Amino acid sequence: KAGVTQTPRYLIKTRGQQVTLSCSPISGHRSVSWYQQTPGQGLQFLFEYFSETQRNKGNFPGRFSGRQFSNSRSEMNVSTLELGDSALYLCASSLVGGNQETQYFGPGTRLLVL
Amino acid sequence: KQEVTQIPAALSVPEGENLVLNCSFTDSAIYNLQWFRQDPGKGLTSLLLIQSSQREQTSGRLNASLDKSSGRSTLYIAASQPGDSATYLCAVVHTGGFKTIFGAGTRLFVKA
DSSP states (O other): OOOOEEEOSEEEEOTTOOEEEEEEOOTTOOEEEEEEEETTTEEEEEEEEETTEEEEEOSOOTTEEEEEOTTSOEEEEEOSOOGGGOEEEEEEEESSOTTOSOOEEOOOEEEEEO | OOOEEEEOSEEEEETTOOEEEEEEESOOOEEEEEEEEEOTTSOEEEEEEEETTOSEEEETTEEEEEETTTTEEEEEEOSOOGGGOEEEEEEEEETTTOOEEEOOOEEEEEEO
């Protein structure tokens, strides 16, 4: 089975712009979670989607949003980018989620905001 | 509020040594604890998942234990190899909201 894929792998944006990141889960997995990783804050949970519904949400501002499609692929959007949004964004998939089972991570999208 | 702490922050050992990485959490109300490794600039690779009802899990040279009552988990790596060099992260799934909370990680360097 193919693993979790994320596109693009690298991205450079300027402050005020918006960005959309994509995540394709392992075939058959219905849950997708998103995380932000920075040197200062470490890995922080953004949100989880299951069956096209957001099931769980971390403590991030409303500029961070996401959605999931019927094929379980997920996108994450960040509007009005700030310098502090520079980070590695990771997505993880699991069969049914709820964070009760092994999560499989993608390679991440590295976002640099200038 | 659940907090996860990993000690030490960094560790350098000679090849062949057995080592223990520590993870502690403040709230014992967890569903499971998972250990991951992360290579520089890469995503996370799951190593071991321990459900809250379990005491330990083993995979090859790795053994992870869980003591919920004391809020501790250890990852034991036997006969370390240079290929084990990576950052090791532990993560707990808290029952309050099913959120995954990560520790800051232990950066391991195994010298050949």
